[in-house]
Amino acid sequence: MQYHDSIEQAEQKMHAAIKQLQLWHIPATPTNYAVSYHYLNQNSKQLNSAIEKQLATGKKIDNFFLAEAYRQYVLKQSAFRSELIDDLDEVLVDLHANSTQSSVCTNHLINQLDHNISNLQSTNKNEVFSAIKQIRQNTKHFKLAQEKLAEQLRLSQRSTDALRSELDEVKKEVYLDPLTGLYNRKAMTKHLDTWLSNDPTKHVAAIVVNIDHFSQMNERFGPLLSDVLLAKIAKKVSSYVGESGLPIRSAGDEFLILLPDVERNIAGEIAEKIRQGVEKLRFVSSKSGTRLPPMTLSIGVSDYNVATSANAIIKQTRALISDISQTLTNHVNIANT
Incomplete structure (x- = not known):
């Protein structure tokens, strides 16, 4: 379907892809077959160039080489994807640090307001009482707003943790060899x-x-x-x-x-x-x-x-x-x- 082939054309290409793997002395695993199929269809100039360079230098086409080619050219795990992962990771770290610092500063401000209420001085007692009442009301409203914000931050943090977990899985695909678990x-x-x-x-x-x-x-x-x-x-x-x-x-x-x-x-x-x-x-x-x-x-x-x-x-x-x-x-x- 990817190449809009007829059933007859698809069967011909399937047999050709398997024959190509036989010429390379490589087993017809799904990954190897996908690379061979893309290679014969010349769907990726970079893929074909990499394979032809490997052959021209006398190096062996093996399972490892085809697995790397599959991830890089068929799945298209590009350098942009790696840079994007790093950027997102940094954003998540900054967001968490800023959120924490914001909460600390806000709590400090509230504590200072509460502490300084008793230090208000005025020659007019009505004005002092009115000011105190107003400050207490504002503080109460501010605390309620902060409680809502704190809950939102907790929800955001859970989402951030979930996203970080997903990014860790993507990093494994980008930076780890799937067979051995070692770095690539x-x-x-x-x-x-x-x-x-x-x-x-x-x-x-x-x-x-x-x-x-x-x-x-x-x-x-x-x-x-x-x-x-x-x-x-x-x-x-x-x-x-x-x-x-x-x-x-x-x-x-x-x-x-x-x-x-x-x-x-x-x-x-x-x-x-x-x-x-x-x-x-x-x-x-x-x-x-x-x-x-x-x-x-x-x-x-x-x-x-x-x-x-x-x-x-x-x-x-x-x-x-x-x-x-x-x-x-x-x-x-x-x-x-």
Whole structure:
């Protein structure tokens, strides 16, 4: 219906989309199918350009790449949407702070009026009594109005809390990888920008984590089981990251950890703990009861100034293990310079 196709045309495009996925050696999941369908219909120049660039550089079209493409180009989670979320978040914080301050000031004013009534002085007692009566009436009316305002603010606060909860859910869609729950590259760029604006001299240690022979595991056991393994390994990896650290899913079977203000040798020790922790994991298929092969990691460690781009950090840290990954696995390689 989206392209006003006839039933015959729609069936032809459906088969073509599935065939395209087969050429990419990708399973026909709903997400993958949607991207393939949009790609063949050339509905998004940006989507087609991203896929063609991926193919031209010899990089693999995998589930991770298509999931990112689906969110960015099919669902159209644009930069504007991210900026809008941030703006709304700031407005909500300001509204809550202003409302609180307004209530405090109003209560203070009322207390001062009540306290100073007895200090009114005049040579004419009738005028004093009249003034006191008027002040008390105004104060009473003001208090009633404030009580109504306070109730409105309580209702507004509940609405604000509900909106904030919705925004948190949207942020998860924008900044989190849905399979692993780790941050995505968009979140990485946002954090780097924030760190840079706060302190241009800040350094971060970077740990790139690659799962050894994961593509063979995927081919042998299928994408569903591979996704389960990936999620479990991601959880284990992130368990070694403190509150200030940023665990990211940077590629299909690759994670990146950013540790602000952590020295490279300390990051190397953390990387070794991660390697050993995953090496000790044992996996069993819940469906067949088959014990799966142990999983190991190849890890690279370096550090960067926060002004370094996200792509440069990933590329340069990845190079620490990609050059020797064919001959050496289950190791930690720390940059010399």
